[in-house]
Amino acid sequence: MELLTRETFLADTDTQPRIFESDVWGGALKYRPATVADKAQARKKSTSKGELDQEKFECFLIVTCTVDPKLGDMDVDALMKKSATEINRYAAALIGGADDPTTSEQQ
Numbered sequence: 001m002e003l004l005t006r007e008t009f010l011a012d013t014d015t016q017p018r019i020f021e022s023d024v025w026g027g028a029l030k031y032r033p034a035t036v037a038d039k040a041q042a043r044k045k046s047t048s049k050g051e052l053d054q055e056k057f058e059c060f061l062i063v064t065c066t067v068d069p070k071l072g073d074m075d076v077d078a079l080m081k082k083s084a085t086e087i088n089r090y091a092a093a094l095i096g097g098a099d100d101p102t103t104s105e106q107q
Contacts, residue, residue, distance in 0.1 A: 017067050020093050024086040030068040034094045038064045045073070055080060058091035065094045 015035060021028045034042075042064055046056035059079040063071045071079075079087065 018093075020090055022086055022090070024083055029066055029090070031065050031090075031094055032067055033096075034061055034065050039095070055084070055087075058087055061091055061094055062087070 015032045017030050017032050019028050020031055038061060042057050042060035043052060045060045046053045056076065059076045060073070062079060063073060063075055
């Protein structure tokens with residue numbers, strides 16, 4: 001395998017939109033894989049009194065990385081009321097990106 005150059009490594013090629021399919025929700029969502037900055041922002045928004053709320057972290061990550069439909073911070077409370085299993089699966093796809101077997105690349 002060839003070594004990457006600095007320019008190639010830092011080029012923005014690993015966050016192209018993908019599709020998450022959900023039988024539970026009866027459709028698909030378009031997302032982009034989470035960046036390190038996305039995770040940091042979601043972590044900051046979901047930490048209170050020094051404690052990370054893992055469920056809110058996943059919901060803020062979903063709000064940040066979902067491309068279509070577009071979501072906002074005001075949707076976190078509604079996401080908190082959705083299936084925990086499916087929210088976990090979607091959040092894992094956001095973090096796992098192309099390596100996640102539940103996703104397929106589409107634009």
